[in-house]
Amino acid sequence: MAYFIQQLLNGLTLGTIYALVAIGYTMVYGIIGMINFAHGEVYMIGAFIALIAFLGATVHFGFGLTGGLIAALVITALFTGLWGWSIERIAYRPLRGAPKLAPLISAIGMSIILQNFVQLSQGARVMTLPPLLQGGIEVMSDDSLTVNLSWLQMGIIGLTLVLMTGLTLIINRTAFGRAQRACAQDPKMAALLGIHVDRVISATFVIGAVLASVAGLMVTLYYGVIDFYIGFLAGMKAFTAAVLGGIGSLPGALLGGLSIGLIEALWSAYFSIEYKDVAVFSVLILVLLFRPTGILGRAEVEKI
Amino acid sequence: MSDWRTRGKTSLSAAVLAAILALPILGFQLSETGTGLTVLARLHTVAWVFVAVGLGSFALTSARAIKWPSIALPAQTSDRLGWALAIFALALPFLPFADRSLIDKATLILIYVMLGWGLNVVVGWAGLLDLGYAGFYAIGAYSYALLAQAFDISFWLCLPLAGLFSALFGLALGFPVLRLRGDYLAIVTMGFGEIIRIVLLNWQSLTGGPNGISNIARPTLFGLTFTARALDGGKTFAEALGIPYSANQRIFFLYFLILALALLTNFLALRLRRLPLGRAWEALREDEIACRSLGINPTNIKLSAFAIGAMCAGFAGSFFATRQGFITPESFSFIESAVIVAIVVLGGMGSQVGIVFAAIILVGLPEWFRDLQNYRMLAFGLTLLVVMIFKPSGLVSRRSPTIVLKDPA
Known part of the structure; x- marks a missing residue:
């Protein structure tokens, strides 16, 4: 029982990280109907910038742990947001209105470029950061095992919930949120009503990139190992999460992320750790086959 | 200005x-x-x-300001260019400057040309973006390696079997997912490619895991081997012809083998395109709803393109296995699929000649300029991006309808 609860906690932590990345997929899909294939790479770049910023702040500028983390969070969010904006501007905006496969191929190109850019500039080695935050609280104890909820896990889950709540409020309550929803429903009509559609799309990419960069920071702290290739798998899983939850839906992204995190953690714990990625891909395929709209998504009506 | x-x-x-x-x-x-x-x-x-x-x-903005003529080859020129290329490829080993390393590189390029032609059926003609093509390539390679090792079957028998296996996998994987929309299909095929690679990596008892399979049997020509000394009871190629043995013979033989396989793929693809099946592929690419209303079953038509593409990858895979002599799952990563997609896209999504040039540029150039090796993948990514932004229909684009209603007058 204790083992199960521990895995549950680990899965939830992992799931919130996936959920943050999944929001980027879901929001972009909701507004321009394309899969932002390079989003996993944005998360990877976020992780690298976070690591560099954190080390720079603590080693060279003498920040403490808290100061270093806050500096890393701010710097990562700023730079990764700019990366997100630029990716949209370079790879997707010129292709608006092109055949559907064109932006997908340019997105694949973008993702290969980003991966290799990081590999060439930072090396192919795995970067390891020793665990910074240790300790936590004891949730329950069995005769053989103690279930531990670490401070870091609490921080990750808490920060994700705060960001999710904030984003939901922005989307539901502000003028920008209204414009965003309007563009998702009907970009042409929104433009006729005076909404700057391109600007809204750019902002959506920036929000997605910032959230992904926070996820990158979290994963750097949580696992302490990153390399230039982490974006590929994380992107696939977050995309699966977005599809599972219902692409285009914000609560769906959270739900899907948590489910994928739990599936991965429990599968690794009880079946085989080697095939955990296969398990996630199989979930993606099964969902697309039997419920393509996901848990919370709405069916798409094809107009002729 | x-x-x-x-x-x-x-x-x-x-x-x-x-x-x-x-x-x-x-x-x-x-x-x-x-x-x-x-x-x-x-x-x-x-x-x-x-x-x-x-x-x-x-430079880019200036280049954009100039109006570039499009390199759309008329059908006849493209055909002639194709024949010229085929003749050149046949004559290449006999040219004075053809040495071992050149033929080796040409063989590598031809593998990608063949893969490109195979994928072109799926991406260029049927319009299905398949990002897991390396998975079928892997299945072909592993089927050959395992069959040849377990049952001691010759290359020539294994080749069709490997193609068949890959095609069966294509059918089995394609059947559930081909109903999906284009971009979902791309992601799911990528997932399949990864699943195949992960299974190959972890199924230690069958595939040897990360160590792969080594000592794969080399191909023979009518029972003649290309080694220095014949195996028991057999004869070497050099002995049969009464010429001195040279290691080049095997290299040249492999070159002609892949050339034949590639040309066969090309021929098959071009003929299929003229069948009602091929027309249905293209019609489906252009408008699925219209096709359905005309009574075409989209799933079956797409499935046939998928299976034929997979079969070509299977052939190429078993050739790859026999040429290398050893295979590991690392040769079949997502990057490999991306390279093949890049070749098809750069080649103009549907142009057979374009694919040859794209393969030469994307695979050949980095082979010659070893220093560029590190920047190779960066160049692939840039190619995909720049081609899509400036010419979404590819570099050598000729995607005219294959059949036109002529004016009755």
Whole structure:
């Protein structure tokens, strides 16, 4: 029982990280109907910038742990947001209105470029950061095992919930949120009503990139190992999460992320750790086959 | 010209943006020291990025201002060029400058040409973006290696079997997912490619895991081997012809083998295209709803394209296995699929001749300029991006309808 609860906690932590990345997929899909294939790479770049910023702040500028983390969070969010904006501007905006496969191929190109850019500039080695935050609280104890909820896990889950709540409020309550929803429903009509559609799309990419960069920071702290290739798998899983939850839906992204995190953690714990990625891909395929709209998504009506 | 200033402004802002973007990743280097990770500054690289992007952007905007003629080859020229290329490929080993390394490189290029032609059926004609093509390539390679080792079957018997296996896998994997929309299909096929690779990596007892399979049997020509000494009871190629043995013979033989396989793929693909099946592929690519209303079953038609593409990958895979002599799952990663897609896209999505040139550029150039090896994948990515932005229909684009209603007059 204790083992199960521990895995549950680990899965939830992992799931919130996936959920943050999944929001980027879901929001972009909701507004321009394309899969932002390079989003996993944005998360990877976020992780690298976070690591560099954190080390720079603590080693060279003498920040403490808290100061270093806050500096890393701010710097990562700023730079990764700019990366997100630029990716949209370079790879997707010129292709608006092109055949559907064109932006997908340019997105694949973008993702290969980003991966290799990081590999060439930072090396192919795995970067390891020793665990910074240790300790936590004891949730329950069995005769053989103690279930531990670490401070870091609490921080990750808490920060994700705060960001999710904030984003939901922005989307539901502000003028920008209204414009965003309007563009998702009907970009042409929104433009006729005076909404700057391109600007809204750019902002959506920036929000997605910032959230992904926070996820990158979290994963750097949580696992302490990153390399230039982490974006590929994380992107696939977050995309699966977005599809599972219902692409285009914000609560769906959270739900899907948590489910994928739990599936991965429990599968690794009880079946085989080697095939955990296969398990996630199989979930993606099964969902697309039997419920393509996901848990919370709405069916798409094809107009002729 | 008056728009020099606007172009300059655009380039300047691009350069500033690039410098800011490059600052954290390129300007600082993570490095391992005795006590742990630290960062080192190397800000001069950011200045380089600033200059390079500024100049590059200026060149690009200037190039955009000029009206480029499109390199759309008329059907006849394209056909003639194709024949000329085929004759050149046949004659290549007999040309005076053809040495071992050149033929080796040409063989490698031809593998990709063949893969490109196979994938072209799926991507170019049927319009299904398949990002897991390397998975079928892997299945072909592993089927050959395992069959040849377990049952001691010759290459020539294994080749069709490997193609068949790959096609069956294509059918089995394609059947559930081909109903999906284009971009979902791309992601799911990518997932399949990864699943195949992960299974190959972890199914130690069958595939040897990360160590792969080595000592794969070499191909023979009518029972003649290409080794220095014949196996028991057999004869070598050199003995049969009464010529001295040379290691080049095997290289040349492999070259002709892949050339034959590639031309066969090309022939098959071109003939299939003229059948009602091929027309249905193209019709489906253009308008699925219209096709359905005309009574075409989209799933079956797509499935046939998928299976034929997979079969070609299976052939190429077993050739790859026999040429290398050893295979590991690492040869069949997503990058491999991306390279093949890049070849098809650059080749013009549907043009057979375009694919040959694309394979030469994308696979051949990095082979000749070894220093570029590190930048190879970066170049692939840039190619996909730039081609899509400037010419979404590919470089050598000829995607005219294969059948036209003629004026009855």
